[in-house]
Amino acid sequence: MPFQRRSWAEPFKIKVVEPLTMTTREEREKHITEAGYNTFLLKSKDVYIDLLTDSGTNAMSDNQWAGMMMGDEAYAGSVNYYHLEEKVQEFYGYKFLVPTHQGRGAEHIISKILIKPGDYVPGNMYFTTTRLHQELNGGKFVDIIIDEAHDSQNLHPFKGNVDLQKLENLITKVGGKKIAYVTIGATVNMAGGQPISMENLRQVRALTSKHGIKVVLDATRAMENAYFIKRREKGYENKSIKEILLEICSYSDAATMSGKKDLLVNIGGFLALNDNDVFEEARNMVVVYEGLHTYGGLAGRDMEAMARGIVEACQVDHLQARIGQIEYVGNRLIELGIPIVRPIGGHAIFLDAKQFYPHLEQLKFPAQTLAAELYLDSGIRSMERGIVSAGRNKETGDHYYPKLELVRLTFPRRVYTQAHCDVTVESVYEVFQNRNNVRGLKMVYEPKYLRFFQARFDKL
Numbered sequence: 001m002p003f004q005r006r007s008w009a010e011p012f013k014i015k016v017v018e019p020l021t022m023t024t025r026e027e028r029e030k031h032i033t034e035a036g037y038n039t040f041l042l043k044s045k046d047v048y049i050d051l052l053t054d055s056g057t058n059a060m061s062d063n064q065w066a067g068m069m070m071g072d073e074a075y076a077g078s079v080n081y082y083h084l085e086e087k088v089q090e091f092y093g094y095k096f097l098v099p100t101h102q103g104r105g106a107e108h109i110i111s112k113i114l115i116k117p118g119d120y121v122p123g124n125m126y127f128t129t130t131r132l133h134q135e136l137n138g139g140k141f142v143d144i145i146i147d148e149a150h151d152s153q154n155l156h157p158f159k160g161n162v163d164l165q166k167l168e169n170l171i172t173k174v175g176g177k178k179i180a181y182v183t184i185g186a187t188v189n190m191a192g193g194q195p196i197s198m199e200n201l202r203q204v205r206a207l208t209s210k211h212g213i214k215v216v217l218d219a220t221r222a223m224e225n226a227y228f229i230k231r232r233e234k235g236y237e238n239k240s241i242k243e244i245l246l247e248i249c250s251y252s253d254a255a256t257m258s259g260k261k262d263l264l265v266n267i268g269g270f271l272a273l274n275d276n277d278v279f280e281e282a283r284n285m286v287v288v289y290e291g292l293h294t295y296g297g298l299a300g301r302d303m304e305a306m307a308r309g310i311v312e313a314c315q316v317d318h319l320q321a322r323i324g325q326i327e328y329v330g331n332r333l334i335e336l337g338i339p340i341v342r343p344i345g346g347h348a349i350f351l352d353a354k355q356f357y358p359h360l361e362q363l364k365f366p367a368q369t370l371a372a373e374l375y376l377d378s379g380i381r382s383m384e385r386g387i388v389s390a391g392r393n394k395e396t397g398d399h400y401y402p403k404l405e406l407v408r409l410t411f412p413r414r415v416y417t418q419a420h421c422d423v424t425v426e427s428v429y430e431v432f433q434n435r436n437n438v439r440g441l442k443m444v445y446e447p448k449y450l451r452f453f454q455a456r457f458d459k460l
Helices: 025-034 062-068 079-091 103-114 128-136 164-174 198-210 222-232 241-250 276-289 300-313 316-335 366-378 418-433
Strands: 096-100 120-123 140-143 182-185 215-218 254-258 269-273 348-352 383-385 406-410 441-445 456-459
Touching: 025 366, 062 300, 079 096, 079 241, 079 269, 079 300, 096 103, 096 276, 103 128, 103 215, 103 254, 103 269, 103 276, 120 164, 128 140, 128 182, 164 198, 182 198, 198 215, 198 241, 222 241, 222 316, 269 276, 300 316, 316 348, 316 418, 366 383, 366 406, 366 418, 366 441
Parallel strands: 120 140, 120 182, 182 215, 215 254
Antiparallel strands: 096 269, 254 269, 348 406, 383 406, 441 456
16 A cells, blocks of 8 residues: 655654653652642653753754863853854844843843833733743833734634734834834744744834834744744745744844754853844843853853754754654644644644633633643643733733633654654543543642742642
């Protein structure tokens, strides 16, 4: 019988393995109870397949490990800083580089420089740490993403797009001078790893230029966004990932970057800039909060691994395998009737907890519940992306009620095999079969900031 399609395989082979721990259901009951039903509070040794995040959990290549041995640990003027600067300029196109310990260090610095109390910061859906830094500096986030992004079943190919009318309405209402900058996520994490189109980026750049408003790109997964543009947007099918990435960045004034995602490293990030005055202020500020401007809180070896990761991560065969793994899991879940965010995005599968548990109101934390149930079933760790992550309104103290109540199954790059993917699918299906027996959770401890990291819950 002829093959229906040819299979793909990972563009690498395994050289080193890390043993995993298998636990019993009884042991997992104890672990998740002690963790307050918060998967962030589980100990990694008690986790079987860790799909909590793709941040800093990736497997580095032999080339990157070799680069680690060439770390120049000089306090000032490290060779590795200049290598990283060269690769950022070559692949992202920005003039200036400020290294930071990770992405939120870059968010902190750019927010302190550009935001004045009372300013507005529109963006294509919020991200947790980004919005918090904006709010801590007196800014007010405004969601300007297209409405389709809030509908998990809408098949729009670029659900990360900005609604230009929403942006224009805000400019008309408050004036361009009251907008600190527009923040653009590529891809949009909270929408399900959804990309933004190049056409939309051009339109955003044209509108903001007319009003003298800066655009700051969250480039954390911009290479994955470039891959989606190559596959989905007419005119880009024959362009390289590097060419597409450079064009994406050309429509912005600066970028915050967590190298722990796209760039295949365990720690590191940067702020990239084109404006010399902003760069001078950022270079001065990084000394206060992160470290000298030529290391920014990073060891030389980490900067070298990130520089080499830029080159590796931009290869189309890497991205095809990376996103192909996500699509494999997503398509199997769709076949089984499991509600997920569609179309399948990058870096993760997002389970729709509202449809998974339609009998649970949002204040019973359906996504937090689902993440806990998945761990109980198989030892798989995932992450809530719903009302807990959304937090509270700074002014009223009320919960934010996002339309999307999701559980994120986030696949680290170059870490898990297809067999791990199959085990994940089977576990989600088992939990889905038992969904009517679940009653939800109540929050019993809530920290002041970014509560999803440390909140604790109990069963209802």
